[in-house]
Amino acid sequence: MLGRGEDVDHEGRPERAGPASGRRQWGPVTDTDRRPPRRSQQERRETTVARLLDATIETIVEVGYYRTTVQAVCVRAGLSAGAMFRQFDSRLALIAASADEVSRRLLDLFGSAVDRLTREADPLLAALEFLREAASSPLTDVWRELMIAARTDAELLDRIREPIARFYDGIYASAEQAGLLDQIPPPAREVTLYSMVHMFSGEAMTRVVYPRPDLEPQRLRLAHQVALDPPEV
Amino acid sequence: MLGRGEDVDHEGRPERAGPASGRRQWGPVTDTDRRPPRRSQQERRETTVARLLDATIETIVEVGYYRTTVQAVCVRAGLSAGAMFRQFDSRLALIAASADEVSRRLLDLFGSAVDRLTREADPLLAALEFLREAASSPLTDVWRELMIAARTDAELLDRIREPIARFYDGIYASAEQAGLLDQIPPPAREVTLYSMVHMFSGEAMTRVVYPRPDLEPQRLRLAHQVALDPPEV
DNA sequence: CAACTTAGAGAGCAAGCGCTTCCTATCTTA
DNA sequence: TAAGATAGGAAGCGCTTGCTCTCTAAGTTG
Numbered sequence: 001m002l003g004r005g006e007d008v009d010h011e012g013r014p015e016r017a018g019p020a021s022g023r024r025q026w027g028p029v030t031d032t033d034r035r036p037p038r039r040s041q042q043e044r045r046e047t048t049v050a051r052l053l054d055a056t057i058e059t060i061v062e063v064g065y066y067r068t069t070v071q072a073v074c075v076r077a078g079l080s081a082g083a084m085f086r087q088f089d090s091r092l093a094l095i096a097a098s099a100d101e102v103s104r105r106l107l108d109l110f111g112s113a114v115d116r117l118t119r120e121a122d123p124l125l126a127a128l129e130f131l132r133e134a135a136s137s138p139l140t141d142v143w144r145e146l147m148i149a150a151r152t153d154a155e156l157l158d159r160i161r162e163p164i165a166r167f168y169d170g171i172y173a174s175a176e177q178a179g180l181l182d183q184i185p186p187p188a189r190e191v192t193l194y195s196m197v198h199m200f201s202g203e204a205m206t207r208v209v210y211p212r213p214d215l216e217p218q219r220l221r222l223a224h225q226v227a228l229d230p231p232e233v
Numbered sequence: 234m235l236g237r238g239e240d241v242d243h244e245g246r247p248e249r250a251g252p253a254s255g256r257r258q259w260g261p262v263t264d265t266d267r268r269p270p271r272r273s274q275q276e277r278r279e280t281t282v283a284r285l286l287d288a289t290i291e292t293i294v295e296v297g298y299y300r301t302t303v304q305a306v307c308v309r310a311g312l313s314a315g316a317m318f319r320q321f322d323s324r325l326a327l328i329a330a331s332a333d334e335v336s337r338r339l340l341d342l343f344g345s346a347v348d349r350l351t352r353e354a355d356p357l358l359a360a361l362e363f364l365r366e367a368a369s370s371p372l373t374d375v376w377r378e379l380m381i382a383a384r385t386d387a388e389l390l391d392r393i394r395e396p397i398a399r400f401y402d403g404i405y406a407s408a409e410q411a412g413l414l415d416q417i418p419p420p421a422r423e424v425t426l427y428s429m430v431h432m433f434s435g436e437a438m439t440r441v442v443y444p445r446p447d448l449e450p451q452r453l454r455l456a457h458q459v460a461l462d463p464p465e466v
Numbered sequence: 467c468a469a470c471t472t473a474g475a476g477a478g479c480a481a482g483c484g485c486t487t488c489c490t491a492t493c494t495t496a
Numbered sequence: 497t498a499a500g501a502t503a504g505g506a507a508g509c510g511c512t513t514g515c516t517c518t519c520t521a522a523g524t525t526g
Contacts (some may be wrong), residue, residue, distance in 0.1 A: 064385035066299035083474045152297035191451040198435020218424040221464040231454040
């Protein structure tokens with residue numbers, strides 16, 4: 001029932017003719033003209049992979065890790081399963097590549113947010129609000145799906161460990177570099193940042209099954225207080 | 234490959250003869266003696282259900298929610314799939330009953346711990362240490378598996394909402410009743426408790442993929458500080 | 467242009483899934 | 497004790513899974 005027979009759009013044709021392929025003049029539409037413009041193997045490959053990664057991430061967001069089947073991803077990407085298996089050795093390889101992509105996108109998100117945050121009136125508070133938003137975003141839903149699945153899947157664990165570490169190391173580096181942690185003594189910076197991430201992640205995770213919107217503003221104040229008065233170490 | 238052909242023990246026979254069934258004297262073992270002692274239908278039913286719930290919880294802990302198949306549970310319980318479907322309408326019904334059982338066990342755990350904690354030298358610190366331990370226990374692994382799965386499964390969500398709410402309401406009631414939150418102004422008690430639960434849960438969840446044992450003692454201090462100086466609300 | 471390589475589609479495979487059906491053995495009841 | 501109800505086992509159903517195989521169309525290379 002899920003997406004069965006769905007009319008997939010996702011431009012089945014390349015979006016633009018490309019400057020290098022201007023081999024035709026304008027004129028009457030002939031049969032030859034109707035054919036898709038020439039694209040190199042590398043171009044085809046790259047757009048296919050990009051579409052598969054997009055589709056995988058979207059599918060994990062919408063139906064969760066386990067129901068992200070090869071079939072579901074390929075229908076969404078507008079490709080056949082055969083096409084997918086040409087680019088990736090296995091479903092797990094596709095998942096791993098998607099995890100890499102998620103890590104990259106999240107680091108982009110944090111990196112660009114951090115720049116903006118330092119120009120806010122109260123950078124610290126703005127940073128905490130951003131942290132909550134980020135922890136509630138679809139991309140972190142993917143993160144949680146993968147972390148939970150990895151607990152009982154050694155092979156998956158092995159494959160996502162690196163991108164996850166890159167993420168945690170990266171957000172700390174961003175915050176540090178932007179000076180958002182300047183008011184916190186250096187040895188307490190990591191616990192403080194990661195603990196607030198955990199807290200907001202738990203908030204987002206619990207919201208689904210036990211929503212407590214009344215507590216959320218209070219939690220922001222709690223986080224603010226922690227950041228202003230971090231633990232001695 | 235996982236657990237394939239595993240030799241399951243789990244006593245396939247009832248564990249004890251039971252005081253009510255002492256119909257035989259000691260003597261030579263006859264064919265009749267080899268038969269299991271008489272048990273009422275209700276008894277059989279109850280032990281079967283209990284074994285299924287145990288097996289389901291253990292299976293979720295070991296292989297995760299999605300790989301907790303009817304087959305896997307029944308092999309572990311030493312029963313056939315048919316037996317399971319006589320007691321539960323569907324796999325989901327089995328899962329829901331197990332969620333109920335997990336809620337009950339966790340509340341027991343918190344309830345009995347809380348009694349002990351109030352007699353400690355520093356009840357607050359002891360409570361926070363217990364909170365961390367509890368958040369790292371197999372039963373809360375089950376909790377997280379179900380919460381993540383419920384995000385993308387409306388029917389599961391519907392079924393586990395109630396036991397989860399009972400859990401959160403219950404641990405707050407326990408802590409309150411034992412006086413563990415006395416030093417925190419009443420309106421700040423819920424945020425504080427639940428935020429620390431989220432924090433330690435995030436710690437446990439992340440430990441698998443990005444272990445930071447160096448930060449854990451610092452995090453306990455952070456929690457202690459939050460509890461001693463909760464947010465104003 | 468000819469020979470070769472590669473991208474992708476589509477059909478099909480064994481294995482595993484939740485669940486049903488049917489049968490036997492045990493328990494209950496009159 | 498005979499008749500009916502129930503617990504549990506075994507086989508198997510339709511369906512989906514990850515993945516393979518084969519074939520065609522398109523790009524690349526000499």
